Amino acid sequence: MRRVKVKLTERVPGKKSETKRMIKEGFIPVEIYGKDVENVHAWIGVKDFLSLPHGEAFLMEAEINGDKRVCILKEVQFGWLGDNPIHVDLYDIANVKEIEVEVPIEFVGTPAGVEFGGIFEALMHSLTVKARPANLPDKISIDVSGLGIGDVIHVRDIQPPEGCEILDNPEETVAVVAEPEIEQVVTEETEEETEEQASE
Structure with missing residues (x-):
């Protein structure tokens, strides 16, 4: 499976001012979690996210503060319009035999x-x-x-x-x-017969 390298920025949960600023600057909040691994809170740039492969599965090599985590894209939440990503979940596969x-x-x-x-x-x-x-x-x-x-x-x-x-x-x-769709062709003669039957 193809690997894609992405650099993330560390995120400190609870800081509303930072959250508003980062979202305004074009970042999406990210959660990294997995089996027996430390959860990580991060940011990914909207442009980086949109550049990820489409139409194929891939592994993401996420780097944050020099630490590299190999993950799969677990879930993406979108805004009410349905086309703007607002939150991303990554699953760290370091301690997983099968996924x-x-x-x-x-x-x-x-x-x-x-x-x-x-x-x-x-x-x-x-x-x-x-x-x-x-x-x-x-x-x-x-x-x-x-x-x-x-x-x-x-x-x-x-x-x-x-x-x-x-x-x-x-x-x-x-x-x-x-099966192919069969179009019913109505001729003038058929229309006249239908009109006559309706008038009787």
Whole structure:
């Protein structure tokens, strides 16, 4: 799994004046916690946060006052508009043998059924995976080029990367090629018949 280096600034909880100033200057409060590790309160710049990878899972090497903590992005809280991050939780994996992470799905190819009018529908965009940190994938690629109309991919059909276990319900539908929608064409003759029947 890809590692991303980020520098954080130490944060002192309880200082409202500092909190207001840092937020105004473009920083987001961060909490780092984990198994048998000391919790850390910090700040991350909004620009640094927004530059983090999208569409893939990654490990974050967070440095604060020279101390480096390898973490996963556990949770992000957003403001009421839904697009402005206001708080970030990082989970330190130093003392963890296996971790559970949501890994994005990458659909590869164009389903054969689409050429005959089928509609490809992705119902899941990530899978929950358990693995040792060293075995965590950036993403899980699924080849959908062989899917015909009516074909379905379930979680059970996906071969997990080596050293990984997929925790989602095996019966859950990941993607499907649906039947094409049939448009009803109403002719002038049909309209006249409908009007005649309505008047009788």
